[in-house]
Amino acid sequence: MPIYVYQVSEGRKGCAHCAAGFEEIESLSAPPTAVCPVCGAPVGRVPTAPNVGFSESGLDDRAKAAGFTKLKRIGSGEYERQY
């Protein structure tokens, strides 16, 4: 399931949890999180880009968990499974 990063809405103070941003794992069919689960302030999704990760908590692990196979190039036209 995709992981979304949420942060308190602009102009809102929020709390320690949502001011710094937090991650939520949501199924595609679930409605987006609208409020901070800690303080109830309105939150919005923060766009994230690969390798500019908001969190350093293991993008590789997430890719692995999502079923992706990371391939490492070991030679011309040859690839080796890292997992």
Ligand SMILES: [Zn+2]
């Ligand atoms: Zn909060």
